[in-house]
Amino acid sequence: MEFNRPLPPRRKTRQVTVGNVKIGGDAPVARQTMTSGYTYEVDQCLAEINKLARAGADLVRVAVPDKRDTEALRTIIPNSPVPIVADVHFHFERALEAIEAGVHKIRLNPGNIQDRAKVRRVIAACKERGIPIRVGANEGGIVERRDKEQRAAEMAELDKDYAAGLIRIMLDKLDEYLRIFEAENFHDVVISAKSPDPRIVIDAYTAISQRYDYPLHLGVTHAGPPETGRIRSILALGTLLANGIGDTIRISYAADPVHEVEDGKELLCCLGLRPRNEPELIACPTCGRIEVDLFKLVADVRRTIMQEIKIPLKLAVMGCVVNGPGECEGADVAIFAGKGRGIIYVQGEQKATVTEDRMLSALLHECRVFAQRVAAGEAKLIGGKASDVVIRPPAPLPRADGSLPLPVGG
Numbered sequence: 001m002e003f004n005r006p007l008p009p010r011r012k013t014r015q016v017t018v019g020n021v022k023i024g025g026d027a028p029v030a031r032q033t034m035t036s037g038y039t040y041e042v043d044q045c046l047a048e049i050n051k052l053a054r055a056g057a058d059l060v061r062v063a064v065p066d067k068r069d070t071e072a073l074r075t076i077i078p079n080s081p082v083p084i085v086a087d088v089h090f091h092f093e094r095a096l097e098a099i100e101a102g103v104h105k106i107r108l109n110p111g112n113i114q115d116r117a118k119v120r121r122v123i124a125a126c127k128e129r130g131i132p133i134r135v136g137a138n139e140g141g142i143v144e145r146r147d148k149e150q151r152a153a154e155m156a157e158l159d160k161d162y163a164a165g166l167i168r169i170m171l172d173k174l175d176e177y178l179r180i181f182e183a184e185n186f187h188d189v190v191i192s193a194k195s196p197d198p199r200i201v202i203d204a205y206t207a208i209s210q211r212y213d214y215p216l217h218l219g220v221t222h223a224g225p226p227e228t229g230r231i232r233s234i235l236a237l238g239t240l241l242a243n244g245i246g247d248t249i250r251i252s253y254a255a256d257p258v259h260e261v262e263d264g265k266e267l268l269c270c271l272g273l274r275p276r277n278e279p280e281l282i283a284c285p286t287c288g289r290i291e292v293d294l295f296k297l298v299a300d301v302r303r304t305i306m307q308e309i310k311i312p313l314k315l316a317v318m319g320c321v322v323n324g325p326g327e328c329e330g331a332d333v334a335i336f337a338g339k340g341r342g343i344i345y346v347q348g349e350q351k352a353t354v355t356e357d358r359m360l361s362a363l364l365h366e367c368r369v370f371a372q373r374v375a376a377g378e379a380k381l382i383g384g385k386a387s388d389v390v391i392r393p394p395a396p397l398p399r400a401d402g403s404l405p406l407p408v409g410g
């Protein structure tokens with residue numbers, strides 16, 4: 001059996017350019033999100049875009065329901081650290097205004113703009129400036145609303161087999177929409193076909209990937225709060241990405257969008273689709289053996305060390321002597337705790353024993369020193385193929401009676 005094998009190759013797609021970000025082709029999977037505030041509140045909108053970009057967003061989408069929003073784009077776009085996507089529904093004029101303001105990409109649902117001549121005007125304006133358009137055939141609003149006969153037929157199909165019927169309708173609508181774009185010889189298209197049901201998302205995008213070579217924007221729509229939406233999103237997006245499908249992702253939660261970016265980043269790092277540029281945190285779940293406040297220590301590590309140290313060192317935070325030494329073995333910097341103190345190791349070498357109140361500061365110190373040594377070429381990261389460091393597993397701490405604990409599942 002082959003272990004840790006590489007993922008199937010990424011599906012070959014066309015490439016589009018969104019400002020300084022490429023989507024599709026051989027470009028890395030792009031992470032995107034959407035602001036939650038009003039676009040016309042320029043200062044707040046820019047503050048949110050900056051926060052999301054710092055968290056790792058490659059692109060940020062903003063809603064432009066009103067003219068005051070597209071007017072705000074004239075200030076937002078030149079001051080944004082990342083390309084901006086305008087989210088347009090119903091009013092094609094907003095798309096034209098956003099393009100005029102210099103937006104880098106348009107999200108358009110042709111199903112919401114009945115007059116095809118208006119869609120063609122948006123396509124012409126994007127073509128002139130080399131701006132791509134995301135075409136959405138998402139579950140919400142995909143069923144025909146105006147034509148009663150067609151609506152009845154689609155509803156009957158959904159009644160018979162909801163998932164199969166929905167995917168068939170999505171594919172038909174996409175065909176219809178893409179014919180408009182292709183008739184204008186416009187191919188800078190990104191496709192999305194989202195649903196709140198992760199199984200439908202997997203099947204819909206898989207079917208689309210077999211039919212078109214346009215890059216795909218993956219997402220689970222209306223996924224809910226992070227506590228439940230995280231499972232839905234990672235299940236669908238992780239499955240698709242692990243099978244080579246997907247060129248940009250947006251995880252969406254009913255919460256601060258910074259969580260969307262953080263989770264998207266972690267997902268891509270776990271799949272090896274984007275390099276990690278901050279510590280990889282390994283921490284035990286704690287159990288009845290715990291003798292320090294490990295949850296607080298882990299939260300403090302995330303707040304401080306993860307923010308400051310910008311190299312992908314493996315950082316282990318373990319609750320006791322049982323599994324602590326084992327995890328320390330495979331970590332660059334590690335701490336394991338017991339009886340109100342912590343033992344810190346750097347690549348298997350014991351560096352310090354500190355009291356609980358000093359665990360965070362001592363760990364941060366060792367991370368800083370280690371990061372400096374890596375930067376100076378004096379140390380190499382574990383896990384990287386380049387590592388030739390010989391790891392000496394630390395000895396477990398003996399119990400008070402001198403006996404050694406046996407490792408158990410952590």
Ligand code: SF4
Nearest residue numbers: 284286287319320410
């Ligand atoms: S046994 Fe494992 S889970 Fe329990 S405190 Fe120790 S390291 Fe953590």
